[in-house]
Amino acid sequence: MSQSILIRGGRVIDPSQQIDEVTDLLLAGARVDAIGKNARRSADCVIDAHDRIVAPGLIDMHVHLREPGHEGKETIETGTAAAVAGGFTAVACMPNTSPALDNDSQVEFVLRTAARNGHCRVYPIGALTKGRQGKELAEIGLMVRAGAVAFSDDGDGVMDAGVCLRAMQYVGMFDRLFIQHCEDKSIAGKGCMHAGVVSTRLGLPGIPALAEEIMVQRDILLARGAGARYHVAHISTRGAIEMIRAAKQAGVRATSEVCPHHLLLTDEACETYDTNFKMNPPLRTRDDVAACIEGVRDGAIDCLVTDHAPHGAQDKEHEFQDAPMGIIGLETALPLFIKALIEPRVIDWLRLIDAMSTRPAALLGVNGGTLKPGTPADVTIINPAIDWAIDAGEMRSRSRNTPFDGWKVRGRAETTIVDGVVRYNAGR
Amino acid sequence: MTPDSREFRGWTRKHMLSLGELSREEILHVLDTAEGFKEVSTRSIKTVPTLRGRVVVTMFFEESTRTKMSFMLAAQRLSADVIDFSEKMSSTQKGESLLDTARNIEAMGVDMMILRHPAAGASYHLSRQIGCCVINAGDGTHAHPTQALLDLFTIREKKGRIEGLNVAIVGDIAHSRVARSDVQGLIKLGAKVTLVGPPTLVPRAFEQLGCRVTHDFRRVLPEMDVVNMLRVQSERITSNVFPSTREYVRLFGLDDEAVQLCRPDVLIMHPGPVNRGIELAATVADGPNSSILRQVTNGLAIRMATLFLCQQAAAA
Numbered sequence: 001m002s003q004s005i006l007i008r009g010g011r012v013i014d015p016s017q018q019i020d021e022v023t024d025l026l027l028a029g030a031r032v033d034a035i036g037k038n039a040r041r042s043a044d045c046v047i048d049a050h051d052r053i054v055a056p057g058l059i060d061m062h063v064h065l066r067e068p069g070h071e072g073k074e075t076i077e078t079g080t081a082a083a084v085a086g087g088f089t090a091v092a093c094m095p096n097t098s099p100a101l102d103n104d105s106q107v108e109f110v111l112r113t114a115a116r117n118g119h120c121r122v123y124p125i126g127a128l129t130k131g132r133q134g135k136e137l138a139e140i141g142l143m144v145r146a147g148a149v150a151f152s153d154d155g156d157g158v159m160d161a162g163v164c165l166r167a168m169q170y171v172g173m174f175d176r177l178f179i180q181h182c183e184d185k186s187i188a189g190k191g192c193m194h195a196g197v198v199s200t201r202l203g204l205p206g207i208p209a210l211a212e213e214i215m216v217q218r219d220i221l222l223a224r225g226a227g228a229r230y231h232v233a234h235i236s237t238r239g240a241i242e243m244i245r246a247a248k249q250a251g252v253r254a255t256s257e258v259c260p261h262h263l264l265l266t267d268e269a270c271e272t273y274d275t276n277f278k279m280n281p282p283l284r285t286r287d288d289v290a291a292c293i294e295g296v297r298d299g300a301i302d303c304l305v306t307d308h309a310p311h312g313a314q315d316k317e318h319e320f321q322d323a324p325m326g327i328i329g330l331e332t333a334l335p336l337f338i339k340a341l342i343e344p345r346v347i348d349w350l351r352l353i354d355a356m357s358t359r360p361a362a363l364l365g366v367n368g369g370t371l372k373p374g375t376p377a378d379v380t381i382i383n384p385a386i387d388w389a390i391d392a393g394e395m396r397s398r399s400r401n402t403p404f405d406g407w408k409v410r411g412r413a414e415t416t417i418v419d420g421v422v423r424y425n426a427g428r
Numbered sequence: 429m430t431p432d433s434r435e436f437r438g439w440t441r442k443h444m445l446s447l448g449e450l451s452r453e454e455i456l457h458v459l460d461t462a463e464g465f466k467e468v469s470t471r472s473i474k475t476v477p478t479l480r481g482r483v484v485v486t487m488f489f490e491e492s493t494r495t496k497m498s499f500m501l502a503a504q505r506l507s508a509d510v511i512d513f514s515e516k517m518s519s520t521q522k523g524e525s526l527l528d529t530a531r532n533i534e535a536m537g538v539d540m541m542i543l544r545h546p547a548a549g550a551s552y553h554l555s556r557q558i559g560c561c562v563i564n565a566g567d568g569t570h571a572h573p574t575q576a577l578l579d580l581f582t583i584r585e586k587k588g589r590i591e592g593l594n595v596a597i598v599g600d601i602a603h604s605r606v607a608r609s610d611v612q613g614l615i616k617l618g619a620k621v622t623l624v625g626p627p628t629l630v631p632r633a634f635e636q637l638g639c640r641v642t643h644d645f646r647r648v649l650p651e652m653d654v655v656n657m658l659r660v661q662s663e664r665i666t667s668n669v670f671p672s673t674r675e676y677v678r679l680f681g682l683d684d685e686a687v688q689l690c691r692p693d694v695l696i697m698h699p700g701p702v703n704r705g706i707e708l709a710a711t712v713a714d715g716p717n718s719s720i721l722r723q724v725t726n727g728l729a730i731r732m733a734t735l736f737l738c739q740q741a742a743a744a
Contacts, residue, residue, distance in 0.1 A: 195633075196633060197633045197636045197637065199633075200631050200633040200634060200637065201448070201608070201637060202548055202549065202570055203548040203549075203567075203568055203569035203570030203571065203605055203608055204548045204549070204568075204569075204570070205569075272552065273548070273549030273552045273553055314525070317525060317527055318525055318526070318527075318553075319526060319545070319547030319548075319549060319550045319553055319568075320547065320548065320549045320553070321547050321548060321549075321568065322547055
């Protein structure tokens with residue numbers, strides 16, 4: 001049962017109100033009750049948050065929960081357990097399940113299962129096209145009614161420009177977010193890592209930066225005509241970031257997101273053929289990493305996401321070109337973003353929370369991302385100073401496929417409160 | 429510290445995975461060791477007891493009669509027990525992973541695995557997970573170290589040196605493990621490497637690996653001491669990376685007319701099997717400058733040296 005919780009003495013950061021001050025936060029039941037002086041009242045439960053950051057619950061708008069179809073890799077239950085352990089109070093799940101989330105009953109299944117087994121909020125993202133085949137429009141309107149918050153064929157881009165235009169127009173009718181996995185398959189081919197000197201040396205087929213950029217450029221033209229809200233998933237190349245920056249300046253409603261690995265790793269990591277460095281888009285060059293960081297700094301990149309993509313050891317323990325793409329990220333994202341962005345002073349905490357909570361909530365059109373009184377009591381309490389080592393063996397996700405095992409990091413979520421209920425509490 | 433700057437203190441590697449990880453001194457050591465084994469093939473009894481009691485398995489997941497035979501013969505001449513496990517299906521098709529297959533074979537008491545596999549890095553993958561020696565007999569488009577070693581051996585034998593030579597490698601560089609391994613070995617031993625082919629088959633990234641890239645074969649031919657012609661794979665002919673075989677032959681084939689542009693003592697190489705009339709005219713393949721059969725003979729000595737050195741390092 002939810003009760004009143006007083007979070008005392010923390011550094012409360014709320015980008016939606018431009019708040020960054022040490023004060024108190026009172027939650028009453030499932031709602032935020034008060035911030036500051038008005039919050040100093042008795043409560044059923046008091047959390048001492050000295051030297052902690054108190055933020056609106058983190059929202060990861062790019063997650064693969066694998067259910068239905070691949071429950072051996074992850075389920076809605078284990079994926080959301082990993083989410084709350086990483087400080088996320090909500091995740092948006094991609095539709096490349098088996099079968100794909102391409103109709104209203106699939107969307108309802110996810111919402112029902114999440115309500116029953118989930119540890120945090122789950123927002124389904126519906127497929128743009130039937131079976132994610134890129135040919136016929138899926139029942140977008142019915143999925144909106146069932147609760148889909150955005151639409152994407154993530155895992156694949158919509159290759160056909162005509163289909164893509166119609167999908168944008170259709171999604172625009174409901175003012176939902178159109179999320180594109182930007183990869184031109186005719187250029188990417190069977191590529192399994194970034195196309196460059198390293199792939200040439202390793203003899204692995206490459207995915208050129210061009211494969212991403214050509215679709216971003218095409219989509220910007222389409223989005224301008226369709227008037228849709230267009231969002232580039234897991235952006236990874238300098239060229240694509242520059243295009244989004246220019247599109248924003250030109251008034252196109254275009255946004256983008258980036259993953260921790262594209263801020264911290266380069267294609268050189270593939271040198272040992274370790275499949276935990278294989279994901280899509282692939283790890284790019286040093287110059288692309290610099291461009292991603294610059295994009296977060298100047299706002300060309302709006303959101304920080306994980307692209308949490310669980311695969312079992314038996315899936316990943318294959319030859320590099322045969323292994324599946326993707327890595328898990330929910331339980332490592334916050335410290336990795338701190339390492340990539342806060343420690344080198346690229347952005348401040350206000351902007352970090354904005355990119356991990358307030359912006360995703362706004363783009364998805366969902367509650368959250370704010371601590372305004374009366375809003376849902378989704379709160380993440382972060383210890384920004386704790387030093388620890390990432391240990392894949394400790395994770396709550398059903399899968400262990402992370403390239404960051406053993407990394408020494410600083411900062412982590414300590415308490416995750418969803419709807420006024422403490423769903424995760426590290427060592428307390 | 430780069431491998432090249434390390435002082436050579438004898439062979440310590442139990443695996444032969446790629447020339448990329450070998451120092452110049454290590455490469456020369458294999459070549460010198462192979463010199464000693466060359467003589468074995470000329471004896472009436474063509475075996476030495478070096479690997480007696482050892483079990484060598486050839487694991488070929490891709491068709492290659494001559495490489496497999498060369499390895500098997502090399503192991504037999506060293507008195508090893510040789511078994512063959514060959515399967516054309518990939519592990520994913522079969523449902524058993526390469527690693528599981530290898531662990532099963534290793535459990536039967538195998539000392540060395542000679543692996544040919546369609547996936548780049550497959551031999552790295554195995555060498556990290558299992559205990560016995562792994563010899564890479566070709567992994568995808570990544571590496572074919574013993575082929576490169578026998579190419580280097582043949583060049584040194586015919587030219588007396590490698591340093592300072594102009595070497596052209598011609599054809600499908602993009603999909604060639606032979607080209608990649610040759611490039612690594614040649615550059616480490618001081619040769620100047622020119623890669624020749626259409627842009628669809630010669631990635632510019634090779635320039636950053638120390639090579640010159642050109643698309644004009646006839647223009648560079650007169651400079652060359654060695655011309656290594658790669659096989660045109662039949663699957664490339666149908667995959668639209670060049671318009672037609674006829675055009676390819678005109679632009680990048682080595683025929684009698686093209687040989688006229690070469691130095692009289694040019695060494696013409698080919699890793700085999702030759703598409704006669706495509707990359708090489710039959711008369712050129714059989715001509716006085718061709719070292720194709722010599723490469724095959726030398727391959728045996730190189731593979732004996734490789735098996736010998738790796739097994740010794742494993743036993744030490």
